[in-house]
Amino acid sequence: MKRVVPFLALAFCLHQATAQMSLGSDTGKLVAQKDNVITNNTIIKIENLGENINSDLPELRPTISADGNLLFFICENHPANTKYNSVPNSQDIWYAVRDSNGVWQEAKHLKFPLNTSQYNAVYWISPDNNRILIRGAFGNGGAYFGKGVSLCTRQADGRWGEPEELRIRNYQKYDRGLVSGATMTHDRQALILYMTPEPGSSNNDLYVCFPKDDGTWSEPKSLGNQINLPGDEMTPYIAADGVTMYFSSNRPGGLGDNDIWMTKRLDKTWTKWSTPVNLGSPINTEGWDAFFTLDAGGEYAYLTSNKDTYGESDIVRVKLLEREKPNPVILVSGNVYNAKTKQPLTASLIYETLPDGVEAGNGLSSPTDGAFKIVLPYDKNYSIRASADKFFAISENLNLDSMVKAGYKEIHKDLYLVPIEIGQVVRLNNVFFDFDKWDLRPESDVELDRVVKLLKENPAIEIELSAHTDSKGSDEYNFKLSDNRAKSCVQYIISKGISASRIVSKGYGESMPVAENETDEGRQLNRRVEFKITKN
Numbered sequence: 307m308k309r310v311v312p313f314l315a316l317a318f319c320l321h322q323a324t325a326q327m328s329l330g331s332d333t334g335k336l337v338a339q340k341d342n343v344i345t346n347n348t349i350i351k352i353e354n355l356g357e358n359i360n361s362d363l364p365e366l367r368p369t370i371s372a373d374g375n376l377l378f379f380i381c382e383n384h385p386a387n388t389k390y391n392s393v394p395n396s397q398d399i400w401y402a403v404r405d406s407n408g409v410w411q412e413a414k415h416l417k418f419p420l421n422t423s424q425y426n427a428v429y430w431i432s433p434d435n436n437r438i439l440i441r442g443a444f445g446n447g448g449a450y451f452g453k454g455v456s457l458c459t460r461q462a463d464g465r466w467g468e469p470e471e472l473r474i475r476n477y478q479k480y481d482r483g484l485v486s487g488a489t490m491t492h493d494r495q496a497l498i499l500y501m502t503p504e505p506g507s508s509n510n511d512l513y514v515c516f517p518k519d520d521g522t523w524s525e526p527k528s529l530g531n532q533i534n535l536p537g538d539e540m541t542p543y544i545a546a547d548g549v550t551m552y553f554s555s556n557r558p559g560g561l562g563d564n565d566i567w568m569t570k571r572l573d574k575t576w577t578k579w580s581t582p583v584n585l586g587s588p589i590n591t592e593g594w595d596a597f598f599t600l601d602a603g604g605e606y607a608y609l610t611s612n613k614d615t616y617g618e619s620d621i622v623r624v625k626l627l628e629r630e631k632p633n634p635v636i637l638v639s640g641n642v643y644n645a646k647t648k649q650p651l652t653a654s655l656i657y658e659t660l661p662d663g664v665e666a667g668n669g670l671s672s673p674t675d676g677a678f679k680i681v682l683p684y685d686k687n688y689s690i691r692a693s694a695d696k697f698f699a700i701s702e703n704l705n706l707d708s709m710v711k712a713g714y715k716e717i718h719k720d721l722y723l724v725p726i727e728i729g730q731v732v733r734l735n736n737v738f739f740d741f742d743k744w745d746l747r748p749e750s751d752v753e754l755d756r757v758v759k760l761l762k763e764n765p766a767i768e769i770e771l772s773a774h775t776d777s778k779g780s781d782e783y784n785f786k787l788s789d790n791r792a793k794s795c796v797q798y799i800i801s802k803g804i805s806a807s808r809i810v811s812k813g814y815g816e817s818m819p820v821a822e823n824e825t826d827e828g829r830q831l832n833r834r835v836e837f838k839i840t841k842n
Contacts, residue, residue, distance in 0.1 A: 353622060353624070359620075363617050366619060370601050375403060377404070379428075381398060381400045397426055419469060423442045423450045433492050436669070436673075456469035456470055481502075481503075483502035483504060487499070488500070492546050492667065498542045500541065509538045512539050535555070539554070541598065555582070564596055565590040585630055597610045640677070652676065654694070698756075702721060737753050737835040758804060767808070771837045772792055772814055774818055785815035820832060
């Protein structure tokens with residue numbers, strides 16, 4: 307018989323608190339109260355995720371997706387587990403999906419090739435939900451090599467592909483203890499591990515590795531003395547902002563055994579951190595607390611609890627206080643399309659900071675519908691584009707450097723890839739000029755360098771590069787402005803070694819609008835730089 311989903315009987319008066327919630331009688335989902343005000347008397351409750359997730363068996367190690375709609379966790383000793391009959395306390399990966407009404411659907415057991423080794427776990431989910439980091443080193447068609455971590459990618463049929471070991475320099479030198487694990491930053495630019503080089507020890511430290519150009523990862527580097535004390539530091543989680551870290555530790559000042567602590571990275575060395583702060587009750591208890599994860603909004607923490615549960619432990623969530631939240635970010639979602647056919651495409655996602663052109667992260671669009679999600683911290687100017695063979699990307703610009711940190715936001719922005727064919731037109735959205743001028747701004751270099759790369763890799767291609775204006779100003783003024791802007795772009799491209807005979811400059815003024823000039827949005831669309839492939 308179905309059991310009513312309970313709230314755990316944990317309520318505490320805190321100096322800062324979250325918005326109060328009530329239980330909707332029709333769907334079982336949480337509904338925001340009208341008076342959404344934080345007061346000294348606000349009560350924090352831990353919410354059990356319910357019997358579609360939890361059972362009378364131990365549920366452990368939740369890992370939540372950036373959008374909060376996909377959950378992986380461990381279920382121990384379930385009869386469906388791969389090694390149920392041969393391994394004591396078998397641990398397999400299970401997952402659940404949350405529907406559009408916010409209700410978790412019944413959890414399912416993850417099949418081969420992921421649940422194969424003695425103990426299994428998902429450590430991290432990419433923001434696009436198309437890659438996961440799992441426990442163990444795998445390769446050669448799913449063969450288990452031993453300790454380590456592996457990455458799995460979603461295939462065209464929606465299934466997970468075979469896991470592939472992340473090759474980390476001198477990894478075996480550091481992972482000699484009883485337990486180990488990992489997580490990754492959302493931009494995939496850092497891998498954080500917990501382990502110990504001391505054979506048979508359970509006192510772990512936290513380390514970081516960085517991706518190298520050859521596809522391997524650098525040798526683990528300690529996160530420093532502010533994080534790694536003589537005791538046990540483990541189960542780290544890096545929030546979507548890339549600087550806020552939550553981890554479990556038995557350091558002095560805790561409420562019980564291991565507690566969850568929060569710290570912020572102070573620079574790019576990954577060795578300087580703010581003083582870790584204990585998250586207190588009800589997140590921490592007098593027992594052993596670990597396995598802390600967040601969605602991109604930083605609104606809710608998902609963790610394991612053994613208080614008032616169906617079994618030995620359950621997956622629960624708790625709404626965080628403002629002081630416990632990471633810095634706000636923006637979740638960008640959309641689809642990748644073929645600009646000519648308007649059909650969805652599978653592609654890589656690349657986002658770079660401007661004007662330096664440094665890659666800030668990467669992603670994958672869905673092999674079924676081209677959908678993608680990426681997470682972007684504030685305070686930077688980004689160029690975003692898709693990438694696929696035989697296509698040129700129409701990049702998009704998101705200048706979050708000019709936006710006020712108003713909190714977590716979600717933005718929808720589709721991306722287009724133009725086939726490299728005669729007659730195809732590509733808009734260059736990341737070419738910038740100051741008002742009433744035609745001198746290129748430095749952040750334009752990244753975009754124009756992509757055109758240079760296209761021409762160098764395809765020596766038969768010739769293009770017409772054009773600039774356009776809106777209808778404000780005289781025809782003569784607009785023609786002169788657009789003509790000079792087009793010439794500035796062409797001169798830059800020629801300066802990079804492209805023959806002048808392969809590129810024609812044209813200024814069209816206001817004569818070729820792509821939108822109405824009666825609105826700010828339309829005028830912005832008409833102010834553009836683009837190129838057309840004239841020969842291939």
